Amino acid sequence: MLNGGGEEEALQPLFDTKVAKGKLAYRIYAITVGIGICLIWAYRSMNIPRPEEQGRWVWIGMFIAELWFGFYWIITQSLRWNVIHRHTFKDRLINRYGDKLPPVDIFVCTADPKIEPPTMVISTVLSVMSYNYPPDKLSVYVSDDGGSEFTFYALLEASRFSKHWIPFCKKFRVEPRSPAAYFAQNFKPEDTTAAKEWLHIKKLYEDMTCRIESAIEKGSISKDARDQHKGFSEWNSEVTKQNHQSIVQILIDGRNPDAVDGDGNQLPTLVYLAREKRPHFPHNFKAGSMNSLIRVSAEISNAPIILNVDCDMYSNNSDAVKEALCFFMDKERGHTVSYVQHPQSCDNIAKDDIYANSYSVINKIELAGMDGCDGALYCGTGCFHRRESLCGLKFSKNYRGELNSLGNTTKDRSVHELEQGSKVLADCSYEKGTLWGKEMGLVYGCLVEDIITGLKIQCRGWKPVYYNPESPAFLGVAPNTLDIALVQHKRWCEGMFHIFLSEYCPFIYAHGKIKLGAQMGYCVYLLWAPNSFALLYYLIIPSICLLRGIPLFPEVSSLRLLPFAYVYAARNACSIAEALACGDTLKAWWNFQRMWLFRRTTSYLFASIDTFARQLGFSETAFSITAKVVDDDVLERYEKGTMEFRTSSVMFTIIATLALLNLFGLSGAVLKIISGYGFVEGLTLQIGLCLVMVMINLPVYQALFLRNDNGRIPSSVMFKSLFLASLACLIPVY
Numbered sequence: 001m002l003n004g005g006g007e008e009e010a011l012q013p014l015f016d017t018k019v020a021k022g023k024l025a026y027r028i029y030a031i032t033v034g035i036g037i038c039l040i041w042a043y044r045s046m047n048i049p050r051p052e053e054q055g056r057w058v059w060i061g062m063f064i065a066e067l068w069f070g071f072y073w074i075i076t077q078s079l080r081w082n083v084i085h086r087h088t089f090k091d092r093l094i095n096r097y098g099d100k101l102p103p104v105d106i107f108v109c110t111a112d113p114k115i116e117p118p119t120m121v122i123s124t125v126l127s128v129m130s131y132n133y134p135p136d137k138l139s140v141y142v143s144d145d146g147g148s149e150f151t152f153y154a155l156l157e158a159s160r161f162s163k164h165w166i167p168f169c170k171k172f173r174v175e176p177r178s179p180a181a182y183f184a185q186n187f188k189p190e191d192t193t194a195a196k197e198w199l200h201i202k203k204l205y206e207d208m209t210c211r212i213e214s215a216i217e218k219g220s221i222s223k224d225a226r227d228q229h230k231g232f233s234e235w236n237s238e239v240t241k242q243n244h245q246s247i248v249q250i251l252i253d254g255r256n257p258d259a260v261d262g263d264g265n266q267l268p269t270l271v272y273l274a275r276e277k278r279p280h281f282p283h284n285f286k287a288g289s290m291n292s293l294i295r296v297s298a299e300i301s302n303a304p305i306i307l308n309v310d311c312d313m314y315s316n317n318s319d320a321v322k323e324a325l326c327f328f329m330d331k332e333r334g335h336t337v338s339y340v341q342h343p344q345s346c347d348n349i350a351k352d353d354i355y356a357n358s359y360s361v362i363n364k365i366e367l368a369g370m371d372g373c374d375g376a377l378y379c380g381t382g383c384f385h386r387r388e389s390l391c392g393l394k395f396s397k398n399y400r401g402e403l404n405s406l407g408n409t410t411k412d413r414s415v416h417e418l419e420q421g422s423k424v425l426a427d428c429s430y431e432k433g434t435l436w437g438k439e440m441g442l443v444y445g446c447l448v449e450d451i452i453t454g455l456k457i458q459c460r461g462w463k464p465v466y467y468n469p470e471s472p473a474f475l476g477v478a479p480n481t482l483d484i485a486l487v488q489h490k491r492w493c494e495g496m497f498h499i500f501l502s503e504y505c506p507f508i509y510a511h512g513k514i515k516l517g518a519q520m521g522y523c524v525y526l527l528w529a530p531n532s533f534a535l536l537y538y539l540i541i542p543s544i545c546l547l548r549g550i551p552l553f554p555e556v557s558s559l560r561l562l563p564f565a566y567v568y569a570a571r572n573a574c575s576i577a578e579a580l581a582c583g584d585t586l587k588a589w590w591n592f593q594r595m596w597l598f599r600r601t602t603s604y605l606f607a608s609i610d611t612f613a614r615q616l617g618f619s620e621t622a623f624s625i626t627a628k629v630v631d632d633d634v635l636e637r638y639e640k641g642t643m644e645f646r647t648s649s650v651m652f653t654i655i656a657t658l659a660l661l662n663l664f665g666l667s668g669a670v671l672k673i674i675s676g677y678g679f680v681e682g683l684t685l686q687i688g689l690c691l692v693m694v695m696i697n698l699p700v701y702q703a704l705f706l707r708n709d710n711g712r713i714p715s716s717v718m719f720k721s722l723f724l725a726s727l728a729c730l731i732p733v734y
C-alpha cells in the first residue's frame, strides 16, 4: 500500500525477523556430536595409563585438551541454536514519515595519515556525505587521532569536490558512492552526455587526489592552499601527533544557505576534529576518539541517531540510513533498539581468501545466531546507534524513543561560537571526574572497546539488532599480509580475553540481564585466546608420541575409535556445508582451516600470554593500528594468493616450527613402516592427524624451502625453527 496515512498502513511493521532454515536438522546433528564428545571423554577417563606405564601424563594432558574442546564446542552451540534473519521495509518508512525523518550524525575515525592515507579517508567521507537522505539532516564528523594537517587538507579538498560529487551521484544513481571504489570499477556510461559528465567528474577526482598525494609526498602544503582556510593556522611548529591542542573546524556549515552543491541543493555539515593530545594523558585510542565525537557532535548538530564507521569503511549502499531507521522507527519494537550493527565486509578479498578475511560463516551464521539470543554484538564500525543508549541511558518501560526530540538547537549560533564551544569538549581534562568511558559513551581500558560497550548497552535493557542485507552496506579493507592479519587477531583476542577475566565476564556481569544463550555466545569470542593451549598440545604431543611409538588413540579396528571418527568427520562436514552455504569456495574453506590453525597457534597464544601479563600488572595496552596499504610487490603476491612471510616475526617461527614438527612426526612414522620396524597398532589416527597437518602446512614448506621471492620465510626464521623442531623431538615423554 503506497498511499500514506491509513490506519492499517501506520501499524505495519517496518522490519521483520525470520528464523533461518534447517534448525531441526542442525539440532539433531548437534545432539549426536554432543554424544560423541561424551563418549570421547569417557574413553579418555577410563583408559588413563597406570602410574608405572609410559605416557600417563601425556594421556591426562590429552584428556584436559579434549575436555576444553568439548566445553568450548558446547558454548558455540548458542550461536547456532536460533539463527535469525532481518528484513526491512524501506518503502513503508518513506510513506509513513516522508520528510519527517530524524537527523543523523556520522562519525569517521582515522588515526594515522601514513597507515590510513587521507585519500582513503575522504573517499569514505564522500560516500557517507552522499547518502540518499535529506542532506540538511546529515552531519559528518571526522576524528583525526593523527592530528595531521594533511588529513585536514584532504578534507578541505573533499568539501569542495562534494559540490560536484553529490549531485553527480544523485543524478546518475551512482553506487557505491565512494569515488575511489566507484572509479575503480572502470565502468563508463554509454550515453554520451552521461559519459561526458562521468569523465569530467573523474578528472576532478583524479586532480584532487593528485594534489593531496603530492602535498604528502612533498611533506608540506603549499602556501596558496594554506591561505584558503583559516584552519591551517592551528598547525604551528609545535603541533605533533601526541602533543597538540583541540582542533575543531566546521568545513561545511549545513545551516548556511550558501553551502550548496552544483545543483543548488543544501550540503551536509562537515566537521574536522582532532581532540587534544598530551603526552601524559592516556587518550584511550578509538574509544576516546568516539567519546569526543559524541560530545562535539552534541554541541553542533545533536542528531538522535549516530552512524560510526572506520575510515576504511565506505558506504556501499546509499539507502543504508533509511534501512537502519526501519529498525529504530518501527512502531512496536523500534523504541527498544539501541543499535543496528552491519557485518564487517571487505572489498579487497583475494582469490580464495588466503587470510580468511571474509568471515562469511561468522557474518551469516554466528552473528545472526547471536542476534537470535538478543545479543547482537557491537563491532565498532558500520553501526547505527541511538545516541541516548550510547550515552548511558537505561532502557525503561516508559521510554518512547521519539527520534525528533533531540533535534538541532543551535540555529542562532555562529560557526565560530560552535567551534569554540566544542573545542573544550575535546580537551584532555574534560572527562576528569565524569562518567565518560565508564557509564557514558564507549568504555575505556579494553582493546575491543566495541564488544564491551555493546555488552554494557545490552545489560542496560536494550535490544540491539544485527542486520546483514544481501548486498553489504559497508565495505572495508582487510589485512593483506599474514603478519598484519595475525597482529589484528592478536589485538582482538587479547581484548576479548581481557573482558572474560575482568568484572565484565558475561556469566557474572550479565547474569540475569541478558539471555544465557547470549552470555555463552559472547564467551565463544571472549575465549578465543585460551583455545591456543589446547590446540598447541594437540598438535605437538601426538607427533612427538608418534615418533616414540606411543599410541594416544584407539586402534582402527576398535569400535572405540568411532566417537573420534564421527566427531571429526561430522564437525568438518558441517563446517564445509556452512562455508559452502555462505558462499565460500571449497578452497577458501581449506585456506580458512590454515588461517584458523595459524591464528590459534600464534595470535591467540600471544594474546593469552599478554592478557595474563597485564592481569599481573606487567604490561600495558597498546593499540596497533591495522595497516591499510602495502607495497606493490606484496600486493601482487596477495592478489595471486601467495602467503606473505617476509618479516622475521616470532609468530612465523612458531608456525614454521609446528609445521616441521608435524613433518618430522609423519616422516619418522613412514620411515619406520618402510624399514620394516613393523607397525604399532593404534598409531593410525596419529599418523592421520600428522598427515592432515602436513597437508594444511604445505604453503609453509614451500615458503621455507622452495620459494625465492621476497615473501618467503627468512633464513634466520628457517634455522630457528629447524633447531626448535629438532629439539622438540627430543623432549622426554612421561
Ligand SMILES: O=c1ccn([C@@H]2O[C@H](COP(=O)(O)OP(=O)(O)O[C@H]3O[C@H](CO)[C@@H](O)[C@H](O)[C@H]3O)[C@@H](O)[C@H]2O)c(=O)[nH]1
Binding pocket: 109, 110, 111, 112, 116, 143, 145, 284, 285, 286, 289, 309, 310, 311, 312, 344, 379, 380, 381, 447, 448, 449, 450, 488, 491, 492, 495, 623, 624, 625, 626, 627
Ligand atoms: O588511537 C586510535 C586507534 C585507532 N583508531 C581508529 O579505529 C579504527 C579501527 O582501527 P583498525 O586499526 O582499523 O583496527 P581493526 O582491527 O580493523 O578494527 C576493528 O576492531 C576494532 C577493535 O579492536 C574496532 O574498533 C574497529 O571498529 C573494528 O573495525 C580505525 O578507523 C582507526 O583510525 C582511532 O581513531 N584512534
Ligand SMILES: [Mn+2]
Binding pocket: 310, 312, 476, 477, 626
Ligand atoms: Mn580496520
